[in-house]
Amino acid sequence: MSEQVKDAILLASMPKALNGKEFTYCPGCHHGIVHRLVAELIDEFGLREKTLLVAPVGCSVFAYEFFDVDGTVAPHGRALAVATGMKRAKPEMFVLTYQGDGDLAAIGTAETIHAANRGERVTTVFINNAVYGMTGGQMAPTTLLGMKTTTSPYGRDPKREGYPIHMMEIMRALPGVAYAERVKVSRPQDVPKAKMAIKKAFYAQLLDVGFGIVEVLSTCPTNWGMDPVEASRWLEENMVKEFPLGVYVDKVTEVMKEKGVK
Amino acid sequence: MGEKIMVKGTEAIGEAAIRAGCKVYFGYPITPQSELTEYMSRRMPQEGRVFLQAESEVATVNMMYGASSVGVRVMTSTSSPGFSLMQEGISYMANARLPAVFVDVVRGGPGLGDIQPSQGDYFQVVKGGGHGDYRLPVYSPSSLQEAVELTIHAFDVADKYRTPVVIFADGMLGQMMEPVEFPDPVDPSTLPSKDDWALTGARGRKARYVTSFDIDPYKLEQMNLVLQETYKKIEAEEKKWEEFMTDDAEIIFVAHGTVGRIVKSTVKMAREKGIKAGLFRPISLYPFPYERLAELAEKVDIVMTVEMSAGQMLEDVKLAVMGRAETPFYGRLAGVIPTPAEILEAMMKEIRR
Structure with a gap:
């Protein structure tokens, strides 16, 4: 079988780490793409039987409905404390949190920073769509300046609501972090890059280097009041300026080279 | 049973937990129970077990949630203001049916209060300080020997009914010294298996979730009814005086x-x-x-x-x-x-x- 045929089969088939249930996320939401990338990586690493998924409170509270791995739903913001408890109790397991911006960067900021700073051997996928999606589009810690939401109807004013928080830049200041990268999946060519970033964050845990996190800039067409194409364009034009893409911490690539891992 | 030795209350509870097979301890410093956290920081590594100081009581209770969900015996100790901070997590653990032992060394309140012995947490501990319809078995020892026995018993009750359990202590009990006889450590192989519900990895079986959540009220009501059945059994079998x-x-x-x-x-x-x-x-x-x-x-x-x-x-x-x-x-x-x-x-x- 040629490589192209293998790729085609991979693209056309359902990853084993997903259970086949149709996603219930809104049209144009990026959760579906990122779920699939995570599931593909779980399959590629052969981790399905070792994975513990910690879903957050937010739209992806339903993540467990779609992934065919053991897991739980943490209290709002506490996913990384729950993950810490799991990993400390059972270090042989592969522990993954999947969190949104309100969860990870507002109510759970303390848990996020301390788990990262302890270098917990867990991996976090962080979805930043600049709003609270599940509760109906309220202002998030990552809402852009001037952006209108249901709780910032006059637009986010830094004098009143402060500034969007930059978690990857914060991660750079924490020695326990082994991998931190900000990516997007709004254009097809972004997707393999995002997958590679998440792969490195998996390796941060699997090679015992430290905490791994990937921030994915994502759309929320429903709460942004746009169609999916418009939302992707808006992300490209606005979010990428506020939240620069790129690798913020990488202690993993070197260890991969040392250990001969590709 | 061994010989009688003089110990401080906090150490008696910590040592009892270790002998009960507590595999993981999370805690955060707060007077008048910090000696128990300190004791566990010394003793748990000696036993090859896990001690971790959390960044807050909020983190502590959620770490316990995680550790309990993978099937190990887990404990924390705190004092009143810290116990208040744990209520959200305890409510989640109650509905997710996660066993764990909490020691509340109660101090004067409300608010920051003081650091002297009190029983002012009775409503919070006994009637439920968190949201929703749940109960917690609560034991109130009056001597160190009893504290040792109840701590070990608390782990068994937690596992038997899949519920968080609280030891209601106070600073007096924590600080006093008395002769105590410790039982031999529990043989971990004799503890009941948690393989039928714990998150052990979906190996040779369907994936499973430990959760306090269901968006469908009829399903959530069924989860609630399981809790209520459990509380009926606890009320029938676990009264002590x-x-x-x-x-x-x-x-x-x-x-x-x-x-x-x-x-x-x-x-x-x-x-x-x-x-x-x-x-x-x-x-x-x-x-x-x-x-x-x-x-x-x-x-x-x-x-x-x-x-x-x-x-x-x-x-x-x-x-x-x-x-x-x-x-x-x-x-x-x-x-x-x-x-x-x-x-x-x-x-x-x-x-x-």
Whole structure:
């Protein structure tokens, strides 16, 4: 079988780490793409039987409905404390949190920073769509300046609501972090890059280097009041300026080279 | 069983947890229980087990949630303000049916309060400080030997019913020294398997979730009904109390924990004066031993509650007595410890009334 045929089969088939249930996320939401990338990586690493998924409170509270791995739903913001408890109790397991911006960067900021700073051997996928999606589009810690939401109807004013928080830049200041990268999946060519970033964050845990996190800039067409194409364009034009893409911490690539891992 | 050794209260509880097979301890410093956290930081690594100081009590309870969900025995200890911070996580653990042991070394409140012994957390601990329909088995020891036995028992009850359990202690118990006999460590291979529900990885079976969540109210109601069934069993099987000189008593004191111990002296003083007093000491605060207290109340005129609070257990005493006897109350607040003599004086006032 040629490589192209293998790729085609991979693209056309359902990853084993997903259970086949149709996603219930809104049209144009990026959760579906990122779920699939995570599931593909779980399959590629052969981790399905070792994975513990910690879903957050937010739209992806339903993540467990779609992934065919053991897991739980943490209290709002506490996913990384729950993950810490799991990993400390059972270090042989592969522990993954999947969190949104309100969860990870507002109510759970303390848990996020301390788990990262302890270098917990867990991996976090962080979805930043600049709003609270599940509760109906309220202002998030990552809402852009001037952006209108249901709780910032006059637009986010830094004098009143402060500034969007930059978690990857914060991660750079924490020695326990082994991998931190900000990516997007709004254009097809972004997707393999995002997958590679998440792969490195998996390796941060699997090679015992430290905490791994990937921030994915994502759309929320429903709460942004746009169609999916418009939302992707808006992300490209606005979010990428506020939240620069790129690798913020990488202690993993070197260890991969040392250990001969590709 | 080994020989008797002198230990401090906090160490007695910590060592009991280790012997009960506690594999993971998370904690955050707070007076008057920090010695227990310190003890675990020394002892757990010696046993090849996990100690981790969390960044807050909020993180602590969620780390416990994680550790319990993968099937290990887990404990924390804290004091009142810290226990308040844990309520959200405890509510989640109750509905996710996650076993764990919490030690609340109660101090004077409300607010920052003080660091002296108190029983002012009764409502929060016994009636549920978090949201939703849940209960927690609660044990209130009055001596260090009893603290050791109840700590070990708490782990067993937590596993048997899949529920968080609380040891209700106070700073007096934590700081006192007494001779204690420790049982031999539990053989981990004899503990009940948790493989039928714990998150062990979806190996050779369907993936499973431990959760307190269901968006469908009918399914969530079913989860709630499982909890309610569990509480019925706990109420039927897990009531504990001690009676002291109740056989011929004409006045019965009700007091728990260290206050129960103080009231024993009051009972003896009253008997020297020719007043037939007795003590009913609930050991399980939930489930509260209502039936036995109701029986005793039939035979006396006065059932007097004494607490280091403004009268919280008093409400359970009244529910038990149901008007069969007078139910006066004596309490000291905010970390003040009542003396046997002042309790006696309060009793004399009630008798003269």
